[in-house]
């Protein structure tokens with residue numbers, strides 16, 4: 001009989017002497033280097049390899065941007081800035097980190113609703129492209145530009161009239177706080193032409209965390225159509241068409257890695273039409289998690305093995321305050337396990353089914369729910385994979401006042 005339960009997609013980290021290796025170091029050694037647990041470790045070679053993999057499969061015309069909110073650790077952003085063609089920021093804090101990298105400011109864009117005057121002013125002065133989320137924001141940008149004596153570079157973020165199907169996080173279509181409804185964009189562009197603004201183009205981001213090729217292919221086709229249609233109303237040629245991203249990461253049992261070759265093939269089919277309609281446009285894809293998630297692990301230490309009514313709990317020093325997503329409380333509807341293992345006993349001698357929990361006083365503080373792994377003792381290291389994106393900075397680190405984890409780029 002075959003076991004038909006869904007499994008996690010295979011994990012690619014190397015193992016030596018039954019111990020996981022990251023960045024060429026055994027995990028136990030890395031924990032010694034860290035000096036304390038818990039910690040996040042990001043593997044720089046894997047970041048580099050991931051960008052190369054994208055370059056291999058996507059058409060050469062595509063400009064690749066890193067959406068920094070997935071992992072804004074300055075060392076990671078510095079590394080990524082040397083590999084990609086642009087950075088996307090969503091706050092003044094991220095903008096500061098981005099401007100410390102060698103990336104030219106004209107290749108940095110700033111999206112997000114609710115940008116403050118102070119954030120807008122800094123971005124205008126820096127020469128960053130502002131992805132405008134509303135007509136009101138456009139008016140504020142024009143006034144601030146005049147005050148600063150700098151012509152702001154702007155793009156219109158469009159809330160498309162379609163959705164990215166089967167995306168777990170829809171960011172466009174229907175009523176949204178993001179972008180300007182597509183049907184209102186022509187009027188906005190007419191007004192834009194009368195303001196002292198440099199028009200760059202459009203930003204059309206329809207959704208996140210998508211593993212389905214057909215859905216992405218359809219979104220790309222519709223996005224290009226929309227960009228080309230709106231360009232007819234633009235006050236200047238479109239120099240940038242940002243078609244979003246949304247490439248997903250296989251986190252849960254049954255998830256399969258995105259077929260990037262098929263996504264690239266479809267883009268290759270569509271690009272000649274775009275080239276013809278928008279000859280000056282650079283075509284941008286912005287990715288967060290796809291670039292960084294699989295390069296990162298979260299590591300915590302077993303403090304105690306505890307048995308309760310036949311179930312084994314590994315109580316660790318890590319938990320949802322450091323890694324909300326792995327606990328299932330970051331937008332998941334039904335909690336599913338991330339890939340988790342005992343990193344210093346990958347196969348082990350005995351296997352058992354355990355739940356891995358943290359030190360917080362809530363049953364939500366769960367890193368693995370009844371998963372099979374090797375038998376662990378106090379002192380062993382638990383590893384949560386696929387943790388390079390939306391880990392530390394997407395977690396409520398102040399909850400229960402434990403210290404934050406450290407982060408390392410290895």
Ligand SMILES: *Cc1c(COP(=O)(O)O)cnc(C)c1O
Nearest residue numbers: 067070205208209246287288289
């Ligand atoms: C968050 C965000 C991204 C990155 O999304 P991922 O799912 O991490 O790839 C890209 N673009 C915009 C506008 C975003 O808000």
